Amino acid sequence: MGFFSYLCKFLKLFDMMNNIPNLDELISMALLEDVGDGDHSTLACIPPTATAQAKMVAKQDGILCGMEVGERVFRFVNNSFYHSELPITITALKHDGDEVRKGDVLMVVDGASGVILTAERTALNFMQRLSGIATQTHKMVAMLEGMHTQLLDTRKTTPNMRLLEKYAVKCGGGTNHRIGLYDMVMLKDNHIDFAGGIEAAIDRTHDYLKAKGKDLKIEIEVRNLDELEQVMAHGGVHRIMLDNFDVPTLKKAVARIGGQYETEASGGITEATLREYAESGVDFISVGALTHHIKSMDISLVKN
Secondary structure: OOHHHHHHHHHHHHHHHOOOOOHHHHHHHHHHHHHOOOOHHHHHHOOOOOEEEEEEEEOOOEEOOOHHHHHHHHHHHHHHHOOOOOOOEEEEOOOOOOEEOOOOEEEEEEEEHHHHHHHHHHHHHHHHHHHHHHHHHHHHHHOOOOOOOEEEOOOOOOOOOHHHHHHHHHHOOOEOOOOOOOOOEEEOHHHHHHHOOHHHHHHHHHHHHHHHOOOOOEEEEEOOHHHHHHHHHHOOOOEEEEEOOOHHHHHHHHHHHOOOOEEEEEOOOOHHHHHHHHOOOOOEEEOOHHHHOOOOOOEEEEEO
């Protein structure tokens, strides 16, 4: 990646991170959960005036994510838990979206020893999980090299962590699907069944959006080729989700749609089958496992 492309990517990720509205509140709740009425292990044996330098180290190869979160954790503990008069200095040596190798130093923290020890686990918990998501996303995106298919995340996220986890998907090179229930209409099988069928679900949606003055894209899920034919005959949508289709049926469905609507494949698609599904010509593949079935990346903090 050239310097200009890298800079553009960095600036986009930086802007996205700084537009997460509840980040400080999330960090505060995470620390309250962990610290309670005090980090008594640290308070018992570390003098409040003691200072130290620590470094955060990658213990495996991967894609880094969560540096800003980690830094905010240290600063929050320093300013709001310890009310420390000692300055804290954090030097970032890597950035979100960077490919890191085992042994790479990610950041160096200088400050009160108690602050570093109290903040350590919460900072690592955020960074390890987000880096795990970014790493797995990057791995699967690489499998789609040379194809026009984009890898999507889903709403299968950790409660209150959605924006961070979707940010991690972006760090790994993936594409965000809708953020929540509010920014896109997705008519899934239960919506269709409860509404009384495909035509009724689509028509009622258009009536609702018109009445509310909302301009939202409409995606509809189909479970088989018969339902696909109903959608093709009726129209009124922007994207068709082909749910739990096997590859031969998916190819038929994509050919039938013929570029009239965006296409998305979903349902149990794994690393082993991802490329084969993409070869059908589908526009998007959504994988819930990007955020709900992830192994965290191994990162540690050690005294320098």
